[in-house]
Amino acid sequence: MADYTFFTNPMSRGQIARWALHEVxxxxxxxxxxxxxxxxxxxxxxxxxxxxxxxxxxxxGDRVVTEAAAICLYLAEMHPxxxxxxxxxxxxxxxxxxxxxxxxxxxSITSRALKFEPKPEQEMLAGxxxxxxxxxxxxxxxxxxxxxxGDRFTMADVYVGSSIDWxxxxxxxxxxxxxxxxxxxxxxxxxxxxxxxxDGKLIEEMKK
Numbered sequence: 001m002a003d004y005t006f007f008t009n010p011m012s013r014g015q016i017a018r019w020a021l022h023e024v025x026x027x028x029x030x031x032x033x034x035x036x037x038x039x040x041x042x043x044x045x046x047x048x049x050x051x052x053x054x055x056x057x058x059x060x061g062d063r064v065v066t067e068a069a070a071i072c073l074y075l076a077e078m079h080p081x082x083x084x085x086x087x088x089x090x091x092x093x094x095x096x097x098x099x100x101x102x103x104x105x106x107x108s109i110t111s112r113a114l115k116f117e118p119k120p121e122q123e124m125l126a127g128x129x130x131x132x133x134x135x136x137x138x139x140x141x142x143x144x145x146x147x148x149x150g151d152r153f154t155m156a157d158v159y160v161g162s163s164i165d166w167x168x169x170x171x172x173x174x175x176x177x178x179x180x181x182x183x184x185x186x187x188x189x190x191x192x193x194x195x196x197x198x199d200g201k202l203i204e205e206m207k208k
Contacts, residue, residue, distance in 0.1 A: 004028040005055040007042045009035070010202035016068040016162040017052035018199060023158055023191035024079035028054075032202070069102040069159050076155035086156070090149035097141065097148045098156045101163040104128035105138060109167045135174060138164070142178040146185065153189070161186035 006021065006028045008014030021028050033042060038049050045064045046053040054071055056063040056078065065074045076084045086094035107128040111117065118126040128134050141148075148156040165183045167173030186192055 001057055002027045002029040003057055005057070006030045007033055007045065007053040007055075008051045009033045010199040010206070012051050013068045013162075014052040015195065015199050016159060017054060017071045019162065019192055019195040020072040020075045020155065020158045021054075022195045023084060023155065023189070024075050024082040026075060026079065067102075068162070069098055072155050072159045073098065084153070084155040084158075086149055086154055090152070090154065093149050094154055094156045098159050100138070101160040104134045105160075105163045105167070108134040109163070109170075109172050112172050113170070135176075139176050139178050142182045146182075157186060161192075 004021065004026055006014075006017065008018065008030055009032060018030075031039070031042065033039075033051055042053065043049055045055055046066050048066065050066065052068055052071055053064065053066045054074075056065065056074075065071050076082065104127060107126070108131045111126075111128070112131050118130065123129050145151075147153050148160050161183065164173065164179050165186060168175060168179060168183055173179060
């Protein structure tokens with residue numbers, strides 16, 4: 001049995017988790033999910049019926065991890081040999097920007113795609129404040145640093161990079177030099193290329 005069972009669909013946020021799995025060199029078996037016919041094993045692992053979901057077949061028993069950001073951080077912890085964990089000086093940026101991507105960036109992209117923008121008086125209730133403030137904040141960060149933790153790639157870049165790659169690909173985020181340059185650095189990673197090649201092939205097969 002592989003170390004991990006990976007429930008996914010290539011046309012989903014499962015692409016984030018696959019990239020993370022490849023960055024740490026994890027031994028995994030994929031289970032492709034049909035939205036209209038979700039297997040019982042998947043729903044037992046994640047009653048939300050959402051991908052990505054991984055099951056880590058650890059020595060002490062199976063461990064289920066859901067939510068793409070959590071999967072990324074978990075895999076980095078389980079595979080310290082991959083060198084993707086932060087050191088003490090990097091830890092603040094590592095957690096801050098991973099959760100910034102899973103919160104404000106995710107929400108701002110989704111709200112704009114759905115054509116919902118909070119009114120100024122509603123911004124206090126909106127976790128992302130506003131689309132413009134979110135973009136300005138990440139632009140400022142990536143204008144100053146090559147990676148989330150400065151000059152070194154960490155697992156935080158898998159999640160943050162996936163968020164920005166997604167926003168740029170669908171034309172929701174503006175193609176600012178800082179964002180485009182960062183996305184291109186992420187896309188040059190061997191792990192990114194390997195994971196995207198698998199999902200790209202699966203998507204093509206689904207179209208036939």
